[in-house]
Amino acid sequence: MANETTRSNSRVSAQVVIGLLVAAFGVLFLLDNLNIIYLRHVIFFWPLAFIASGLVALCSDGPRSGRVTGIVLVAIGVAMLGNRLGYEFISWRTFWPLVMIAMGGLIVFRTLGGGRVVHVGTTPYTKDDAKSDNVVDITAILGGFERRVSAPDFRGGEITAIMGGCELDLREATLATEAVINVFAVWGGITIKVPPEWTVILHGTPVMGGFTEKTARPPDNSKRLVVTGYAIMGGVEVRN
Numbered sequence: 208m209a210n211e212t213t214r215s216n217s218r219v220s221a222q223v224v225i226g227l228l229v230a231a232f233g234v235l236f237l238l239d240n241l242n243i244i245y246l247r248h249v250i251f252f253w254p255l256a257f258i259a260s261g262l263v264a265l266c267s268d269g270p271r272s273g274r275v276t277g278i279v280l281v282a283i284g285v286a287m288l289g290n291r292l293g294y295e296f297i298s299w300r301t302f303w304p305l306v307m308i309a310m311g312g313l314i315v316f317r318t319l320g321g322g323r324v325v326h327v328g329t330t331p332y333t334k335d336d337a338k339s340d341n342v343v344d345i346t347a348i349l350g351g352f353e354r355r356v357s358a359p360d361f362r363g364g365e366i367t368a369i370m371g372g373c374e375l376d377l378r379e380a381t382l383a384t385e386a387v388i389n390v391f392a393v394w395g396g397i398t399i400k401v402p403p404e405w406t407v408i409l410h411g412t413p414v415m416g417g418f419t420e421k422t423a424r425p426p427d428n429s430k431r432l433v434v435t436g437y438a439i440m441g442g443v444e445v446r447n
Contacts, residue, residue, distance in 0.1 A: 228259045254283075254284045254285075254287035254288040254291065255284060255288065256284070256415075257280050257281070257283045257284030257287065258280070258281050258284035258285065258288070259284075259414075260277075260280050260284075260393075260414055260415075260439045260440070261277040261278065261279070261280030261281030261282075261283075261284060262277065262281065263277070263412070263414050263437060263439065265277040265278070265281070279309055280393075280439075340356045340357065340358035340361070340380070341358045341360055341361060341362045342362050342363065342364045343356065343363075343364035343365070343366065343375060343388075344364050344365050345364070345365070345366045345367070345373050345375065346366075346367045346368075346369075347367070347368045347369070347371035347372060347373045347395065348367075348369045348370065348371055349369070349370050349371055350371045350372075351371055351372045351373070351374075352368075352371070352372070352373045352374070353373075353374045353376075354373075354374070354375055354376065355376040355379065356375065356376065356377050356379070356380045357379035357380055358380050358381070359380075359381050360381065360382075360383050361377060361380040361381065361382055361386050362386055363386035363387040363388050363389075363432075363433075364388060364389075365388070365389045365390075365391075366388060366389070366390045366391070366397050366399075367390075367391045367392075368390075368391070368392045368393070368395035368396060368397050368441065369392075369393045369394065369395055370393070370394045370395055371395045372395055372396045372397070372398075373395075373396075373397045373398070374397075374398045374399075374400075375388075375397075375398070375399045375400070376400045377399065377400060377401050377402070377405075377432075378400050378401065378402050378447070380402070381402075381430075382405060382430040382431075382432070384429070384430065384431070385430075385431045385432075385433065386431075386432050386433070387432075387433045387434075387435065388432065388433070388434050388435070388436075389435055389436045390411065390434060390435070390436035390437070390438070390443050391436050391437055392416065392436075392437070392438045392439065392441035392442065392443055393439045393440065393441055394439075394440050394441055395441045396441055396442045396443070396444070397438075397441075397442070397443045397444070398443075398444045398445075398446070399432075399434065399443075399444070399445045399446075400445075400446060400447065401422060401432055401445060401446075401447060402447070403422070403423040403425065403447050404425045404430060405422070405425065405430050405431070405432050406424075406425055406427075406428040406430065406431045406432070407420055407422050407431075407432050407434065407445050408431055408432070408433045408434070409434050409435075409445070410433060410434065410435040411434060411435060411436050411437065411438060411443055412436075412437050412438075413437075413438045413439075414437065414438065414439040414440070415439065415440045416438035416439055416440050416441045416442055416443075417438060417442045417443070418434075418438060418442075418443045418444075419442065419443070419444045419445070419446075420444075420445050420446070421444065421445070421446035421447070422445060422446055422447050423447055432445075
């Protein structure tokens, strides 16, 4: 129950950030229509989109890599905004290699971090537990990942796609009652295939991205798959 409350509060926090951002753009467009400001001056500050996306990621209770990505997005936005304002904190020739180093470090961290905890519903699992088919812990960065799971008691897990794509096929798996998958997609896509007898519940928050469900409606909801997380300039699709 406490975990559900925390997840709900985190989702509300992220939606508040998104709502404030949308409202701010609405005010700016209104002021432009009233000839109080000029929209081209607003476009000058477009790197704020990176900062907003990073803040949404930092509000997430999903994969830890999502928060690392949030810090990177905020750093990119601040650097680009500072450059436009005439403050060059760091040259672009130095900045982009640093971003690549950070991504490489994230890959190594997730690969070698055997003690990392994956939270599935109210139950924590270590990365060693995720080696079985019951719990998944998938990351795709600048690449693609495909996996088929046929576990007799699927529990859920985490999926992260950063400028890459992930496809998880669960059509041969079974559920006891409920499983939770935390997703985090940034400039990437995640596809989850489920059996037709599963009820899919989406609790995702899209930021210039989208969540799509293309599944059949089962006669009952005794087996439920909850998909929660964020799609930032990316997409998450659940289908049969």
